Amino acid sequence: MRRSSALDEALIIAGPVKGALRLTAVNDAAAAQRLKVGMPLADARAMYPAIAVADADKAADARLLEAIADWCDRYTPLVGLDPPDGLLLDVTGCAHLFGGEAALCRDLTQRLAAQRYQARVAVAATVGCAWAVARFSSLPGSGRVAGEAGRGVDAATPPGSIRSPSSPFSGGMGEIIASGDEREILSPLPLAALRLSSDVVDALAQVGLKRIADVLDRPRAPLAARFGQAFVRRIDQAFGREDEPITPRLPVPAAMAEQRFAEPIALEQDVLGTIERLAGRLGQTLERRGEGARLLQAALFRTDGKVFRIEVGTAEPLRDAGRIRRLFTDRLDVIGDEVDPGFGFDVVRLAALAAERCEPAQTGLAAPDHAAELAHLIDRLGARFGSRRVARLVPQDTHIPEFAVMAVGAGQMRACPGRSALRTSAPHPGHAEQDSLAPARPVRLFERPEPITAIAEVPDGPPAQFTWRQVRHVVIHAEGPERIAMEWWRDDMGHVLKRDYFRVESREGLRVWLYREWPSDPQQPTRWYAHGVFA
Amino acid sequence: MLPAEPMEQHLRRLRRVIAESEAQGIPEAEPRIALGVAAIDATLGGGLAGAALHEVSATLPLHFGAAAGFALTLAARARAPKKQTLWIATDFSRLEAGALYGPGLDQFGLPTERLLIARVARPVDALFAMEEALKCRALSAVIAELHGEAADLTATRRLILAAREGGALGLLLRPHPSDAPSAAHTRWQVAGYPSEPDGLGGLGATAFSLSLTRNRRGPSGQWTVAWDHHEHAFTALSRGVAETARDGSDRAPLIRIG
Numbered sequence: 001m002r003r004s005s006a007l008d009e010a011l012i013i014a015g016p017v018k019g020a021l022r023l024t025a026v027n028d029a030a031a032a033q034r035l036k037v038g039m040p041l042a043d044a045r046a047m048y049p050a051i052a053v054a055d056a057d058k059a060a061d062a063r064l065l066e067a068i069a070d071w072c073d074r075y076t077p078l079v080g081l082d083p084p085d086g087l088l089l090d091v092t093g094c095a096h097l098f099g100g101e102a103a104l105c106r107d108l109t110q111r112l113a114a115q116r117y118q119a120r121v122a123v124a125a126t127v128g129c130a131w132a133v134a135r136f137s138s139l140p141g142s143g144r145v146a147g148e149a150g151r152g153v154d155a156a157t158p159p160g161s162i163r164s165p166s167s168p169f170s171g172g173m174g175e176i177i178a179s180g181d182e183r184e185i186l187s188p189l190p191l192a193a194l195r196l197s198s199d200v201v202d203a204l205a206q207v208g209l210k211r212i213a214d215v216l217d218r219p220r221a222p223l224a225a226r227f228g229q230a231f232v233r234r235i236d237q238a239f240g241r242e243d244e245p246i247t248p249r250l251p252v253p254a255a256m257a258e259q260r261f262a263e264p265i266a267l268e269q270d271v272l273g274t275i276e277r278l279a280g281r282l283g284q285t286l287e288r289r290g291e292g293a294r295l296l297q298a299a300l301f302r303t304d305g306k307v308f309r310i311e312v313g314t315a316e317p318l319r320d321a322g323r324i325r326r327l328f329t330d331r332l333d334v335i336g337d338e339v340d341p342g343f344g345f346d347v348v349r350l351a352a353l354a355a356e357r358c359e360p361a362q363t364g365l366a367a368p369d370h371a372a373e374l375a376h377l378i379d380r381l382g383a384r385f386g387s388r389r390v391a392r393l394v395p396q397d398t399h400i401p402e403f404a405v406m407a408v409g410a411g412q413m414r415a416c417p418g419r420s421a422l423r424t425s426a427p428h429p430g431h432a433e434q435d436s437l438a439p440a441r442p443v444r445l446f447e448r449p450e451p452i453t454a455i456a457e458v459p460d461g462p463p464a465q466f467t468w469r470q471v472r473h474v475v476i477h478a479e480g481p482e483r484i485a486m487e488w489w490r491d492d493m494g495h496v497l498k499r500d501y502f503r504v505e506s507r508e509g510l511r512v513w514l515y516r517e518w519p520s521d522p523q524q525p526t527r528w529y530a531h532g533v534f535a
Numbered sequence: 536m537l538p539a540e541p542m543e544q545h546l547r548r549l550r551r552v553i554a555e556s557e558a559q560g561i562p563e564a565e566p567r568i569a570l571g572v573a574a575i576d577a578t579l580g581g582g583l584a585g586a587a588l589h590e591v592s593a594t595l596p597l598h599f600g601a602a603a604g605f606a607l608t609l610a611a612r613a614r615a616p617k618k619q620t621l622w623i624a625t626d627f628s629r630l631e632a633g634a635l636y637g638p639g640l641d642q643f644g645l646p647t648e649r650l651l652i653a654r655v656a657r658p659v660d661a662l663f664a665m666e667e668a669l670k671c672r673a674l675s676a677v678i679a680e681l682h683g684e685a686a687d688l689t690a691t692r693r694l695i696l697a698a699r700e701g702g703a704l705g706l707l708l709r710p711h712p713s714d715a716p717s718a719a720h721t722r723w724q725v726a727g728y729p730s731e732p733d734g735l736g737g738l739g740a741t742a743f744s745l746s747l748t749r750n751r752r753g754p755s756g757q758w759t760v761a762w763d764h765h766e767h768a769f770t771a772l773s774r775g776v777a778e779t780a781r782d783g784s785d786r787a788p789l790i791r792i793g
Contacts, residue, residue, distance in 0.1 A: 370617055374673035381653055381664055389654045393637035393647040405637035410651055440738075443604055443640060444633035471597070476729060479737040505738050509727030510597055532633060535604020535643070535727075535741050535762070 010048065014041040015056025024056045058084070068117070069249060071305040074347045075104060077253060080246040086134070088127055090246045097260075105174030115305050121174030127246060128238030129182050132193035132212075133175045137185070182239050187213035194234040200227055253297070253351035255289075257281040264303050264344025268332060271300065271341075271348065276325040278350035283319035292317020292358035298328055300339065301347035308339050312383045315411040316375035317358035323376050324350075330383040378410045387411045399484060401445065401501075401531065439482050440503060442513045442532030449529035454514065462502045463514060468530050473506035481516070503534065511535070568613050568704065571768040572760055575745075579721070580752040583609065586702045587720045588695045592709035594726040594746075599632045599710045601727035603680075604643065605743050606706045608762055608769070610676035611644035613704040618675035620645060621668045623653045623661045628680040632710065644767035658683055662690050669697035669705050676704040684715045691718040712748070722749035728759055731772070740764065742772060 010030035014021050021041040030051070035044055044051060061084055069087050072079045075098070078090035091104060098104040101123045112119045122133035177185050186193070189212050192201050204227065209215055215223060215235070224232045236242035257278040265271060275298055286292055294317055300308040312327040332339065381390045391407035398404055454463035462478035481500035498518040505511045511534035517527045566585030569576050576582050583589065589609070593602035610620050622635055637647045653668075655661050658681050665679040677698075686694075686707055695718055698705045712724050724746040730739035740761040747755045759772040 370673035373671050374619060377668060377671045377673070378651070380667060385653065385655050385660060385664070391652050391654070393635070393640075393650060393652065395637060395647065405647070407652060440642065441638035442600070442633075442636055443607065443643070444600055445636035445639075446633040447630065477732060477738050503738055505727075505729060507729065508597070509601070509729050509742065509744065511600070511727060511730075511738065511741070532636060532639070533600030534639070535601055535607065535743075 009052060010035065011052045011054065012041075012044055013054045013056050014044075015058070061085075066249075067305070068112075070307045071301070072108075073250070073299065073307060073349075074301045075108065077250070077256065077351070078246055078248045079250070081249050082131070086131070088130075088246045090248075091123070101176050102174075105176065109174055111305075122177065123174065124177040124182070125179040126182070126238055126240045127244045128195065128234065129177055129186060129240075131195060132186055132189055132238060133177060136189045136193040137175055179240075183216070186238060187211065187216065191215065194231075194238055196231060196234060200231055203227060251353060253353050254291070254355040255282055255285045255293075256349060256351035257285070258347060258349035261344075261346050261348075264346045265348075266341035266344040268336065271345065272325055272329055272332070274348045275328050275350055276321050278348065279319075279321035279324035282350055282352060283321055283324075286319045286352060286355060286358075289355070290357060291352075291355040292319045293324075293352035293354070294318075294356045295352070295354040296324060296327070297351050297353050299347075299349040299351070300341075300345045301349070302341065303343050303346050306342070310335070310339070311353070312379065313387050313411050314375070315378045315382075316372065317356045318375075318379070319358070323379075326376070327379055327383045330380050334384050382409070382411050400486070401441075401484065404441075440479075440534070442534045445513075445532040446530065449515070449531045452514065452528050452530050454516075454528040456516075460500075462504060463528065466504075466512075466514065466528065466530075468512070473508070473510060473512075475504045476507050477505040479503040484515075501531070566702070568609065570609075570612065570760075572758065572771045574771065575747075575756070575758055575760075575769075578747065578750065578753050578756050583704070584720050584752075585613065585704055586698050588691060588698055588705040588707065588718070590707045590709065590713070590717060590719045590722045592712045592722070592724055594712065594724050596632075596710040598726040601743055602708060602710075602725040603632075603635075604741060604762070605723070605725045605745070606678050606708050607640065607643040607645055609704065609706060610678060611767060613676045614644070614649070615675045618673060618703075619649050619651055620676045621651045621653060621664075621674050621678070623655060623664050623668070623677070623679040625655055625658060625661055625680060625682065628682055628710075629654065631682070632680075642764040643762070644764070658686075662686060662694070665705065665707075666693055666697045668701075669694060669703050670701045671703070672701050674701065674703045676706065678706040678708055680708045682710060684713060686715070686717065688716045688718055695719075719749070720751050721747060724748055728772070730761065740770075 010033055011027045012023050012030050012035055013025040015024045016022075017024065017038070023035060023037050023039045023041060023044060026035045026037060033048065035047070035051075041053065045053075065081060065083060065085065065087070069079050069081055072087055072089055076089050076091050076094045080088040080090075082088050091101070095101045095104050098107055105121050105123060109119055109121055120134045122130040122137070124130035124133060190201075190210060191204050191212060191214075192198075194212065196204075204210070204215070220232055233242060237244045259274050259278055265274065282293070292314075294314055296312050296314070296318075298310045300310070302308070310328065310331055312331050314327070318324065378390050388407075388409045390410045392410050392413060393405045394408045394413075396403055396406050450468065452466050452468045454466035456462060457464050460481070462480055463475055465472060465474045467473070480502035482502075484499050484501060486497045497520070499515040500518070501513060501515045503511065504514055512530050513532040513534065514528060514530055517529060519526065567579075567582035568585050569582035570579075591602050591606050591609075593599045614620070624635065635652060640647055640650065653664050655664055661679045661681060665677050668674055668677045691707075694705050694707075707719065726744045728742040728744040730742045733739045740763055742759065742761045744757075744759050746757045749755065760769045761772050762768075763770055
């Protein structure tokens with residue numbers, strides 16, 4: 001879709017549509033040569049044998065639309081996709097930040113034009129109306145300003161637009177339809193502007209209904225009976241008689257704060273300073289609600305349209321600006337190279353994607369707040385190394401050694417040690433107070449048991465010597481066997497895995513946890529493994 | 536450029552600050568962690584320095600389990616109410632020497648709910664995590680497993696400063712002894728030692744052969760100790776008893792069923 005050279009040459013894009021290769025997009029030069037979207041490629045080639053043709057790439061188009069949607073996030077967090085070529089923005093309560101709806105439209109189209117995208121923008125009280133006007137209105141962009149809030153913006157990239165440096169978009173700055181003017185604006189538009197399928201449009205054309213005005217005053221029941229309930233619903237949606245929410249493509253944050261810059265910032269210090277300032281504002285919002293953030297996201301909007309999103313999680317609800325800054329400092333230390341500021345960021349937004357109730361903790365004047373300090377350490381190490389890498393060991397209710405303990409991210413479970421035990425399914429019987437009769441377990445367990453060779457004096461007995469990592473060890477003491485078999489309800493493969501564990505001590509004082517694996521087939525020889533080491 | 540007079544004042548103030556911090560450099564009443572064996576505690580001058588850095592290495596990689604066990608016992612003895620322990624391991628160390636296994640740790644008096652584990656990719660990450668963790672006052676001990684010579688003099692000095700700030704015990708755990716210069720207070724070499732049989736045919740209490748190769752406060756020494764996991768304390772093993780235990784190697788191993 002991107003052409004850096006061949007400025008004035010006609011370019012068409014073709015892809016399979018209804019079993020034939022048809023044009024899916026044309027640039028301005030091609031449109032001037034009477035090439036149209038939907039025309040068979042063979043016809044276009046017959047007209048212009050030397051024309052440049054590119055293959056349609058739907059996946060790339062979708063990615064581009066996502067990228068533009070990401071960029072549109074600077075106007076509102078509520079951006080919905082309208083594939084293949086449209087975006088829906090809910091600008092309710094956001095427009096005043098840009099100086100009104102007209103100014104927002106101007107800003108949007110100018111910035112898109114600077115990135116060499118053509119766009120048609122319409123602001124209306126309903127999604128249906130904005131959609132229709134953006135795609136079908138032929139009125140010159142006049143900037144009819146309305147003072148009505150509660151609006152959707154439809155920014156459609158028209159099918160005929162190819163990003164091309166030769167033709168920066170210079171049309172109107174967007175249509176703004178006042179609430180109540182829908183009827184007047186929509187009436188002259190063709191029925192396809194109601195987002196109907198082509199079958200319905202064709203069927204309506206057969207009975208002579210071509211414009212929206214033709215159906216508006218007709219009785220609804222026969223229309224619904226003949227053309228389907230969906231048809232009537234589309235009319236209602238366009239005129240605001242039925243509510244139609246925009247489905248945001250990204251989760252809407254619980255709270256957010258943002259800062260815009262007339263001069264873009266590029267230094268890491270400036271970015272972090274901005275984040276800290278925003279964190280202060282975010283913290284006030286959260287404090288009023290009695291909440292703290294569990295998942296924070298900083299969105300850095302680069303001037304050329306790229307958006308970087310950096311997320312950090314927290315172990316405890318957090319609203320301390322200094323600590324939030326530290327978390328992002330650590331995260332940026334790791335991923336800093338990926339966040340290329342280019343010519344700078346002009347919008348920085350900090351959002352609490354997840355917030356949780358935060359009990360105001362009573363802290364003594366002198367006593368240091370250990371729990372908060374530990375939670376902060378966990379967050380910082382998690383931000384730097386990955387939240388799953390800072391973990392606690394949670395005992396599990398199974399006797400299979402590999403599964404007897406599970407590493408759970410410390411950020412996921414509250415750092416309070418008293419509560420951590422409650423969150424596990426069932427405490428291990430010998431866990432809280434070490435039972436002196438419980439069989440001894442090694443301090444280190446190998447992720448994969450290591451095969452060893454061992455010689456036993458009697459077939460079922462403990463090894464008399466074994467070779468592990470190419471060193472031969474003579475056993476002087478051994479304890480066992482301790483039979484551990486697969487739990488019968490897990491035995492879905494029909495294999496009965498039986499292990500006889502021995503705790504052995506070598507002449508050098510090495511203490512190892514070995515086991516003999518009994519094969520499911522008695523004809524097979526038994527095998528020996530080292531599974532862990534004792535202190 | 537600053538004018539001359541404020542600069543002089545500035546220097547004077549800085550000198551005073553340095554003099555003060557040097558005076559505080561070796562605080563006399565620092566916390567001590569007694570091991571419970573009189574001979575060792577006497578050598579250490581009352582016990583292991585608390586808010587300080589110590590190095591524990593295995594004599595051979597084979598004995599890394601024993602070295603880890605000794606580090607665990609020290610961490611268990613450093614335990615303080617409401618404080619936790621952080622264990623930092625690199626991915627390499629985890630593959631090579633196995634992952635810390637929860638059920639086995641309880642025997643060292645270190646309950647798993649008081650233990651945090653951090654897995655990092657590189658030794659430098661382990662040092663970073665250790666320094667940050669030592670500064671945190673909510674931890675009683677921080678242990679980092681290090682393969683290779685990642686911790687040099689500067690790194691260990693930074694760790695000591697961090698330990699002093701946070702008041703935690705820092706332990707560097709290595710699979711083999713290191714000759715690299717280090718600012719650590721003590722250096723230990725640990726090997727497993729054949730245990731005294733418990734008389735019931737099983738393995739006796741975990742025994743270590745300890746060698747204190749460097750001690751900033753006194754002489755070095757060598758001991759053989761056993762860890763009593765019921766009392767969470769060390770007991771000295773007399774050489775004689777240990778020798779007889781070793782002589783028992785030729786008899787057939789007894790088997791305890793269960």
